[in-house]
Structure formats: structure tokens, C-alpha cells
Amino acid sequence: MKPSNKESRPLAIVLVSGGMDSCVTAAIAHQAHRLAFLHVNYGQRTEARERKAFHDIADHYRVPQSLRLEVSLKHLAQIGGSALTDEAIPVPKANLDSKEIPVSYVPFRNAHLLSIAVSWGEVLGARKIFIGAVEEDASGYPDCREVFYQAFNRVIELGTRPETDLHIETPLIHMKKWEIVREGVRLNAPLHLTWSCYQREDVACGECDSCAFRLRGFQQAGIEDPIPYLRRPDYLKQA
Amino acid sequence: MKPSNKESRPLAIVLVSGGMDSCVTAAIAHQAHRLAFLHVNYGQRTEARERKAFHDIADHYRVPQSLRLEVSLKHLAQIGGSALTDEAIPVPKANLDSKEIPVSYVPFRNAHLLSIAVSWGEVLGARKIFIGAVEEDASGYPDCREVFYQAFNRVIELGTRPETDLHIETPLIHMKKWEIVREGVRLNAPLHLTWSCYQREDVACGECDSCAFRLRGFQQAGIEDPIPYLRRPDYLKQA
Numbered sequence: 001m002k003p004s005n006k007e008s009r010p011l012a013i014v015l016v017s018g019g020m021d022s023c024v025t026a027a028i029a030h031q032a033h034r035l036a037f038l039h040v041n042y043g044q045r046t047e048a049r050e051r052k053a054f055h056d057i058a059d060h061y062r063v064p065q066s067l068r069l070e071v072s073l074k075h076l077a078q079i080g081g082s083a084l085t086d087e088a089i090p091v092p093k094a095n096l097d098s099k100e101i102p103v104s105y106v107p108f109r110n111a112h113l114l115s116i117a118v119s120w121g122e123v124l125g126a127r128k129i130f131i132g133a134v135e136e137d138a139s140g141y142p143d144c145r146e147v148f149y150q151a152f153n154r155v156i157e158l159g160t161r162p163e164t165d166l167h168i169e170t171p172l173i174h175m176k177k178w179e180i181v182r183e184g185v186r187l188n189a190p191l192h193l194t195w196s197c198y199q200r201e202d203v204a205c206g207e208c209d210s211c212a213f214r215l216r217g218f219q220q221a222g223i224e225d226p227i228p229y230l231r232r233p234d235y236l237k238q239a
Numbered sequence: 240m241k242p243s244n245k246e247s248r249p250l251a252i253v254l255v256s257g258g259m260d261s262c263v264t265a266a267i268a269h270q271a272h273r274l275a276f277l278h279v280n281y282g283q284r285t286e287a288r289e290r291k292a293f294h295d296i297a298d299h300y301r302v303p304q305s306l307r308l309e310v311s312l313k314h315l316a317q318i319g320g321s322a323l324t325d326e327a328i329p330v331p332k333a334n335l336d337s338k339e340i341p342v343s344y345v346p347f348r349n350a351h352l353l354s355i356a357v358s359w360g361e362v363l364g365a366r367k368i369f370i371g372a373v374e375e376d377a378s379g380y381p382d383c384r385e386v387f388y389q390a391f392n393r394v395i396e397l398g399t400r401p402e403t404d405l406h407i408e409t410p411l412i413h414m415k416k417w418e419i420v421r422e423g424v425r426l427n428a429p430l431h432l433t434w435s436c437y438q439r440e441d442v443a444c445g446e447c448d449s450c451a452f453r454l455r456g457f458q459q460a461g462i463e464d465p466i467p468y469l470r471r472p473d474y475l476k477q478a
């Protein structure tokens with residue numbers, strides 16, 4: 001595609017938390033779409049740092065201010081039930097082998113994010129919603145599975161105007177973390193601008209689930225993670 | 240069921256806008272469930288009056304404060320695209336025969352309301368979500384059709400914890416407005432506490448879609464609407 005055709009490319013909304021997965025997802029969407037970035041604050045502990053990462057990545061891809069939407073879902077904290085939003089529930093140390101749904105699960109969170117993306121996408125006339133959900137390598141959140149997104153696509157089809165043509169894309173859904181790292185490097189995704197830690201905002205803790213998955217992914221990809229960590233788990237140092 | 244069994248009844252979340260349909264839906268849910276009431280402000284013009292109706296109806300059914308949740312979705316106004324939330328788009332006079340999707344349509348609104356209900360319901364251990372959507376007698380909103388709720392139930396099944404057993408109920412979905420009025424009267428629903436007008440907060444305008452549907456429903460039911468109106472449309476006076 002010639003650069004002169006750039007503005008005729010279809011519009012895609014990308015859910016950008018500011019983490020690595022959403023950054024690589026943006027890089028994938030960027031190949032064939034104009035980009036609109038959606039960031040949702042749901043009262044998580046590290047929101048300020050994630051918000052900075054969102055804008056840094058948006059600047060990198062030259063997403064205009066009019067196509068950046070920041071939404072606050074404070075009621076998810078009001079509802080509670082998750083360590084990410086409820087101060088009374090501590091963020092646990094990582095357990096990468098657990099099959100349990102972790103306490104960092106925010107009940108039905110991705111349905112809220114997708115609903116916002118659909119409403120905005122319908123108003124903007126977007127054709128795609130990109131979300132960096134990962135099924136196999138994630139922590140067993142029920143709303144990160146491909147079947148969930150397939151079912152949600154049916155809800156979009158039935159719950160929007162007949163002329164609306166909007167679908168969710170989950171390009172990372174069956175990738176391992178190390179594959180996501182390699183794909184990001186291949187597409188020149190600005191991984192150095194991303195933030196993944198659930199617990200800290202100055203340097204990544206290296207101990208929460210999210211840090212642990214990320215660090216293991218970089219290690220398995222044979223690539224150095226460009227962001228600083230407070231400490232790295234022993235099992236990674238030994239490897 | 241004996242009164243002593245009352246606390247063992249399953250919990251239901253009822254989406255209560257403050258309008259007539261949600262009031263009758265609460266009356267139906269009340270027959271076999273303990274009630275939790277959810278009210279969502281999405282920046283609509285008449286929010287203060289609807290909020291009063293919500294609490295009046297909650298008081299009527301003795302819903303404890305801990306089981307009342309008010310959520311603000313101001314981002315729906317931020318996204319725009321509807322006369323209900325966008326001051327630049329005027330609320331039109333009613334056209335009860337139109338097959339077009341009206342400008343009062345808030346894109347994908349009900350998916351947002353249901354997502355909140357599901358997250359809260361999962362935390363509370365509720366078994367049902369009641370919503371007073373009406374398919375045939377409503378204004379053709381795509382997210383008011385039974386197929387939409389069936390598809391959303393599948394999303395709930397796939398997007399929540401395996402042990403969560405939570406389903407949407409739409410008891411009014413195939414009722415006509417006059418049948419809803421009669422059902423409300425039969426169940427002693429406090430219709431005098433409800434508010435339906437899209438446009439005014441002191442007395443109902445009698446001219447917007449919502450007033451027109453309500454007034455025609457009472458007329459066809461042969462029952463006097465207990466709330467005051469500024470004026471009533473000519474076609475109702477003539478009937």
C-alpha cells in the first residue's frame with residue numbers, strides 16, 4: 001500500500017493499557033489501519049504510570065488527540081472483588097503454574113472495556129477493535145479466552161445499528177509471551193515505553209504476576225527487557 | 240413461601256432507571272427474589288429526577304442501602320452520538336410509527352449496563368439480572384431485542400468464574416406497553432413513583448417518545464396514569 005493511501009485505511013480502535021501486550025497489538029493494528037487509542041482507568045493501583053505509557057505509545061504512533069479516549073470506570077473499584085482495585089486485598093507474589101483464577105481478576109472487566117470500544121467505534125465508524133488478550137499464557141482470566149471474544153462479536157452484531165460493521169480482533173490470543181516479545185521487536189513496537197507492573201510506578205517490582213510473565217517472556221525470547229526492575233525473581237536468575 | 244424463608248430467596252439485581260418498565264420489572268423480580276438495585280447515570284438530561292425515582296422505588300421495596308449501587312458512566316456523554324446525552328442534538332417530538340432507530344439511541348448502551356450488573360452480581364453472588372427491556376413496543380433500539388440478551392447470556396457464561404451462575408431475565412421483552420401497565424397494577428408496583436420523560440424534570444413533557452409511549456400504554460390499558468403531564472398529545476385526547 002502506498003503512503004498516499006494512508007488516510008483511506010480503515011479505522012481501528014486499539015485498547016491500550018500501556019502494557020507490552022497492548023503495545024504489540026497496536027503495532028499489529030498499525031500495519032493496515034488508522035489508529036484510535038482507548039485507555040481505561042478502573043481504579044488500579046498503578047494507573048498514573050499506565051496512563052503515561054498510553055500517551056507515550058500514542059505519541060510514538062502519532063495518534064491525534066481527537067482519537068485518544070481516556071475513560072474512568074471507578075465503579076469497578078466501587079464494586080470491588082479484585083486485588084487490582086481493592087486496597088484490602090493484597091497483590092500476591094507470582095505463581096506462574098497456578099491453575100486458579102487469581103485475586104487480581106476484576107470480575108467481567110473486559111466486557112466493560114469492549115462495550116466502551118464498541119460505543120466509541122460505532123460513533124467513529126471504526127471497523128475493528130483490537131485487544132491484546134492472551135489465552136494460554138495469561139493467568140486463566142475467563143474473559144481472556146477466544147470463545148469469550150467470539151461470543152462478544154455476536155453481541156456487537158446484534159446490539160449495534162444494522163449498518164455498523166465492527167469486529168473484535170485478538171491477534172495475540174494464542175501466542176506465548178516470548179512470541180509476543182519477538183513479534184513486538186520484529187514490528188519495531190516501542191516496548192521501552194510500556195509498563196506492566198501491577199504494584200509499583202517507579203521501577204517494576206519484578207515480583208507480581210504481570211512482571212513475572214513479562215520477564216519470563218523476554219528470557220525465553222532471548223531478548224533483554226528494556227525497562228528497569230527493582231529485583232528479578234530467583235528462578236529467572238538461575239535459568 | 241413463608242415469610243421466614245424470605246432471606247433464603249436468591250438475590251436478583253434489577254436495573255432500575257426509575258421509569259415505569261423498570262418499576263414493573265422490580266415488582267416481578269420481587270415475587271421470588273431478594274432485590275439489589277442498580278442505577279446508571281450516563282449523562283442524560285433528566286438524571287436528577289430519575290435518580291429520585293430510583294430511590295423512591297428502592298424505598299418502596301425496602302432495598303437496603305448496601306444493595307443499592309449508583310454508577311456514573313459519564314464517558315457515554317463523552318462519546319456522544321445520542322440526543323439523550325449530547326446537548327447539540329435536540330430531543331425530537333415523538334413519532335410512534337417510525338421504523339428508524341431514533342436519535343435518542345445511545346450506541347450499545349445496554350451492554351454497559353449489563354456489564355456493570357454482571358460484575359456486581361458476580362461479587363454479590365446474585366443469580367439473576369432483571370432488565371425491563373421491551374422489544375416490540377420500544378423504539379427499535381438494537382440492544383433491546385431478545386436475541387441481544389440471549390447472546391449476552393452466552394458472554395456471561397464464558398466471561399465469568401466457572402462457579403458463577405448468573406443469567407439475564409427480560410420479563411417484559413414481548414409485552415406491549417398496555418400489558419406492562421396492567422401487570423404493574425396487578426402486582427401493586429408503585430407506578431406513581433416512576434419517571435419516564437426524556438426532557439423535563441418537574442412535570443413530564445407529554446411530547447417526547449418516552450412520554451408518548453407511556454401515555455398511549457395507559458390509555459390502551461384503560462388506566463389513568465398517576466403522574467402529572469404538562470400537556471397530552473392531541474391524538475390521545477381525541478381517542
